[in-house]
Amino acid sequence: MGLKKQSSKANQQILKGLWFLMGLFLWEMVVRLQWVNPLLMPSLTKIMKKLIDEIMHGNLLLQAFQSVMLIFLALLIGLLIALIMSYLDYFSEIYRSLFEWLASALNPLPGVALLPIVIMWTGVGLKAVFAIIMHGVVWSLYLNIKTGFNEVDDAYIEVAKNHGASHWQMFHYVLLPNSIQATVTGLRIGWSRGWRALISAEMIFGAISTIGGVGWYLYERRSFMDSAGMYAGVVLVILIGLMVEQFIFDRWLVNLYDKH
Amino acid sequence: MKKMMVIIFSIIMGLSGCNNQITDEIIIAEQYGLAYAPLQVMKEKGFLEDELKGDRVVKWVKLANTAAIREAMLSDQLDIGFMGIPPFLIGVDQEMPWKIMTGLSQSPVGLITDQVSIKNLEDLIQKGQIALPQPGSIQHILLAMALDKQMGQSNLLDHQLIAMNHPEGYQALIGETQVVAQFTTPPYLFDGLNTEGIHMILDGEEAMGEPFTFIVGVCQDSFYQEEASYESFLRALDRAYIFMEDEKSETLTILSKSYGLEEDVLESYLYEMDMIYGKEVLGVERFISFMRKEGYISKDIRQDDVLWD
Known part of the structure; x- marks a missing residue:
């Protein structure tokens, strides 16, 4: 069974690689046969040359670094807020009703829709973009951690209760360690929502600091x-997304989960 | 129910690509501002429809910025677009197959601030953000020209730029935000200068060093080849200019509705504040040489190559 799983995973990787190569081949074919205006669809070599040139001689890498750091900071602060919310939610019916109501009202709201209001409150700049990213991050984290807490086996809860565990001890020793997978899922969703929010916000009102982020580069x-x-900017956004998925979520955080 | 059906139908048509340009339709894009006033008059009075004698349907679209106009034209969704000379030249440099068919207007353009302590460009360094429509816009290039002339470095303030359209930029300037200056055009420029505490630190013509056409009309070869429509448009534009001169009262009525301005205010803006409406195209050579020198364009472009006959 394990072997089958492994070979199927390897097959999947090969198939994905083949699809990718086929996509590149089709792209280049369309360009070379001039089926589409080259201003709409430049050749792959042109795009890659541009990407390398921007990375080596331009600010693109620095812009991407700024964007990613901003999202990680938002994820970190968002995680803290979501943990506090989930703690209060689990132990207090009053807070639960409040947070559930807020989450159901605000979670489906796209961050970009809030942009004009955020700008009124914070002005145009880093604060506004940060607020929009936080909005994208907090609700998904809270909802996932909350689900994780609720799915902890009742037996663990009972044992902790019988030993007279306090709320904090219950949270620290039972709820949190048993809901790491849900938290990682929340972080994964938060990351993608934060990434989208950042790029959209920068593309809507331009640079937010000295060099701006990837969204400003695209703009x-x-x-x-x-x-x-x-296209080079879009390729970089995809590469960063894949790298974060691969190295942070699929390896580092999953290893963290496995250790528990 | 009927309205809902219309909405659903238009979405389906839009998704299926049936909104593409059809041959009996002329699509013209404009942007917002007093510099586009002759187009408003032409639209409201139906001059183009009249000149076309019903042969083609005229459709007007208002697009947010020059990039959107370029993209729409590139995907054959647009016949005629209006914009500043620099973004047009950026398109030429990228081998966009378009040329200038006419000038539209010369207009005052200026960098204004609400900060008493800011009196010149040097005072702006590290002071806050400067709002202008977009990188590569005529405002951006004029700012670069002035910086080159006064400080010897055209991109000195580039890291302080923020892309905002005129209404939002003006709101940001007068509000409590990090925006301390705005490079803008009428009516925002005139409104700003009439407001206490707002003053101009750079005039567009001073930056350029000579008069220049602020907005030009451009089209691709495909529309240029449609001789009858092309000529009809130019004739309709001439009629709009003549109408604005001869029928001031009706012009003000039409435009005060379009711009939401009182007629007396509009009258002073249109007829007493250096707005010049005409087909002459000025400043192309100067823009080309500066943009080439500073690397905004990479090819040697000749003025004759960018004007239709």
């Missing part, structure tokens, strides 16, 4: 009609 390239640059 700027669009203004200068640099199609290859726009």
Whole structure:
């Protein structure tokens, strides 16, 4: 069974690789046969050249680093807030009703829809973008951690109760360790929502600091009609997404979970 | 129920690509501002429809910025677009197959601030954000020209720029935000200068060093080849200019509705504040040489290559 799983995983990787290569081949074919205006669809070599050039000589890597750091900071603060909310939710019916109501009202609301209001409160700048990312991050984390807490085996809860565990001890020794998987899922969703929020916010009102992030890069390239640059930015966004998924969520956090 | 059906139908049509340009439709894009006033008049008075003698349907669209106009034209969703000369040249440099068919207007344009302590460009360094429509816009290039002339470095303030359209930029300027200056055009420029505490620190013409056409009309070769429609548009534009001169009262009535301004305010803006409406195209050479020198464009472009006959 295990072997079958392993070989099926390997097959999946090969198949994904083949699809990827086929996509690249089709792209280049469409460009070379000039089926589409080259301003709409530049060649792969042009895009890669641009990406390398921007990384080596431009600010793109620095812009991407700023974007990723901003989201990680939001995830960290969001995680703390969500843990406090989940703690209060678990032990207090009053807080539960409040947070459930807030989550059901605000979680489906796209961050970009809040942008004009956030700008009124915080002005245009880093604070506004940060607020939008936090909105994308907190609700998914809270809902996932809450689900994790609720799914902890009753037997553990009973044992802890019988030993006279306090709320904090219950939270620290029982609820938290047994809901790491749900927390990781929350972080994963929070990351993708935060990433989307950041890029949209930057593309809507431009640079937010000295160099701006990847969203601003895309906006700027669009203004200068640099199609290859726009695609290069999108490629970088995809690469960062894949790397974070692969190294942070699939390996580091899952290892953390396995240790428990 | 009927309205809902119309909405559903239009969504389906939109998704299926049936909104693509059809041959008997002329689609014209404009942006917001007093510089586009002749187009408003042409639209309201139906001059183009009249010149076309019912041969084609005229559709007007208001797009947010020049990038959107370029993209719409590139995907054959647009026949005529109006924009500043610099973003047009950026398109030419990227081999966009378009040329200038006419000038539309010359307009005052200026960098304004509400900060008493800011009196010139040097005072702006590290002071806060500067709002302008987008990188590569005429405002951005004029700012770069002034910085080049006064400080010897055209991109000195680039890291302080924030892309905002004129209404939002103006709100940000007068509100409590990090935006301390805005490079803007009428009516926002005039509104701003009439407001206590707001003053201008850079005039567009001073930055350029000579008069220039603020907005030009451009089209691709495909529309240029449609001689009858092309000529009809230019004739309709001439009629709009003449109408604005001869029928001031009706012009003000039409435009006060479009711009939401009182007629007397609009009258002073249109006829007493250096707004010049005409087809002449000025400043192309100067923009080309500066943008080439500073790397905004990478090819040697000649003025003759960017104008239709």
